[in-house]
Amino acid sequence: MPELPEVDSYRTGLSSKMKGWKLKAGRTIWHNASDSDFNVVKNQEITDFDRRGKFLIINLDTHHIIIHLRMTGRIDIVEDRAPKHTTVEFDFHNQKKMCLVDFRKFGKVWIVEDINEIVGNLGIEPLERKFTGEKFKMMLSHRRGRLKPLLLNQRFIAGIGNYLADEILFRASLHPLRKANTLSDTEIRNLHRAIRHIIRKSIYFGGTTFLTFRGPEGKRGEFWKKLQIFRKTGEPCPHCKRPITRIIVAQRSTHLCENKQEYIKNVD
Numbered sequence: 727m728p729e730l731p732e733v734d735s736y737r738t739g740l741s742s743k744m745k746g747w748k749l750k751a752g753r754t755i756w757h758n759a760s761d762s763d764f765n766v767v768k769n770q771e772i773t774d775f776d777r778r779g780k781f782l783i784i785n786l787d788t789h790h791i792i793i794h795l796r797m798t799g800r801i802d803i804v805e806d807r808a809p810k811h812t813t814v815e816f817d818f819h820n821q822k823k824m825c826l827v828d829f830r831k832f833g834k835v836w837i838v839e840d841i842n843e844i845v846g847n848l849g850i851e852p853l854e855r856k857f858t859g860e861k862f863k864m865m866l867s868h869r870r871g872r873l874k875p876l877l878l879n880q881r882f883i884a885g886i887g888n889y890l891a892d893e894i895l896f897r898a899s900l901h902p903l904r905k906a907n908t909l910s911d912t913e914i915r916n917l918h919r920a921i922r923h924i925i926r927k928s929i930y931f932g933g934t935t936f937l938t939f940r941g942p943e944g945k946r947g948e949f950w951k952k953l954q955i956f957r958k959t960g961e962p963c964p965h966c967k968r969p970i971t972r973i974i975v976a977q978r979s980t981h982l983c984e985n986k987q988e989y990i991k992n993v994d
């Protein structure tokens with residue numbers, strides 16, 4: 727499933743290629759994919775690309791195209807006919823097309839003047855300079871929820887999805903069901919470092935390839951080779967060799983080493 731690192735690889739890959747391209751038109755092919763007015767993009771130029779959480783933002787002269795790939799979406803740049811399962815397409819004056827190709831059709835496109843209409847409620851970006859250890863400690867102090875659902879909460883921190891959350895909690899040696907406000911200062915510091923480390927590393931390796939995701943140019947993400955525990959139920963933990971277990975937390979499949987990520991009852 728496309729998460730922050732996959733979307734970030736689109737941001738860098740497409741921006742090096744598409745800056746300056748001028749739009750001719752755009753349309754929805756699957757009506758549920760967007761209810762924006764596509765006429766406004768006509769003759770606007772792409773000035774830059776951005777990302778907020780898992781949203782890709784394409785900045786135009788006066789508007790922004792915002793894309794969320796959801797479960798199975800990908801973006802293809804083609805010269806002739808749109809690929810099968812295309813739900814939204816944009817035509818450029820250079821005869822190229824940008825297509826949202828989405829087998830399960832949950833991906834969305836918005837065209838807005840103010841990006842905050844769509845991404846205004848997102849939490850802090852984990853790699854931003856202002857996401858400091860002190861800031862994180864404050865953010866956690868009044869949270870009574872459990873760690874895994876909290877990390878997945880896009881209004882808390884933007885962009886952490888299921889596999890990143892499992893890898894982060896494993897690295898920080900924290901149980902997914904620990905309550906956020908029970909962490910010691912050292913645990914908070916370790917969690918903060920693990921968030922930044924795992925996200926940086928996953929961006930560096932271009933994300934993973936679960937389901938249908940392919941990066942720009944069809945390049946495959948390499949981060950799946952670096953995963954320590956996600957989808958490795960029964961395999962030996964890279965840390966202590968005990969088998970990795972799988973539990974369900976907030977309806978999400980969750981992988982952990984119950985030895986490294988001990989569940990501490992007395993503080994829960």
Ligand SMILES: [Zn+2]
Nearest residue numbers: 963966983986
């Ligand atoms: Zn272990």
